Amino acid sequence: DIQMTQSPPSLSASLGETVSIECRASEDIYSNLAWYQQKSGKSPQLLIYYASSLQDGVPSRFSGSGSGTQYSLKISGMQPEDEGVYYCLQGSKYPLTFGSGTKLEIK
C-alpha cells in the first residue's frame, strides 16, 4: 500500500498569513493527489485535484503543487473560514490512501 505522510499534524496561523501543508507518498503517485478541507461535523470538501487543479468554486488563495512523491497545499492569506482539518488523498493505486490530516487553526 502507498503510505501518505502528511505534515505538520497541526498548525496555527494569523489572519492573512500564508501557510503550507505537505504530503509525501511512499512511491511515485504521478500527480494523482487531491486535497480536502473538512470542517467539524461536515463531510470533506474537495479543494485541489491532480496535484494543482483548483476545484470549481474554491477560492484562488488555495493552490497545490508537487510531483513524484512530494506535494504541498498552500493557502495564501489565511481567512477565518479556512479553519478545519486538511487531508491529502492519493488516487494512483488501490487501496486509495489518505494522509493523517493537518488541523489548521487561527492564531
Add this chain to the structure above:
Amino acid sequence: QVQLKESGPGLVQPSQTLSLTCTVSGFSLTSYNVHWVRQPPGKGLEWMGRMRYNGDTSYNSALKSRLSISRDTSKNQVFLKMNSLQTDDTGTYYCTRDRKGYFDFWGPGTMVTVSS
C-alpha cells in the same frame, strides 16, 4: 445537481452486520464509480471499497473478509454490508463519487455506533 446521501441504522450491536444505503441523484451509477469511506470519531479517513460503473467491486484488504458492496441501478442506490462489527467500527460512514482518482462529491455521512 449531484447529491449522495447515506442512510442506516445508527446503532449496531457487536458481532452484528451493518447495512448502509447510499442514494444518489444527478448522475448515473452506470457512468461513475461510487466509494465508501469511513472516519472513526476524532480520527482520519479510511477508504473502504468501491462500486465501479460496470458493477465490479474493489475492497480494502483490511476489511475484505467482512465487507460487501452492491448496487441497484434502477433505484440509484449503492449498498454496503459489513459483518462481525466491533466497537472500533464506530464512526461516520460516507459515500462519495469518483472522478478518476479523486472524490468530487460526498454525502453528509451517517454515524454508526457499535454498542450493546
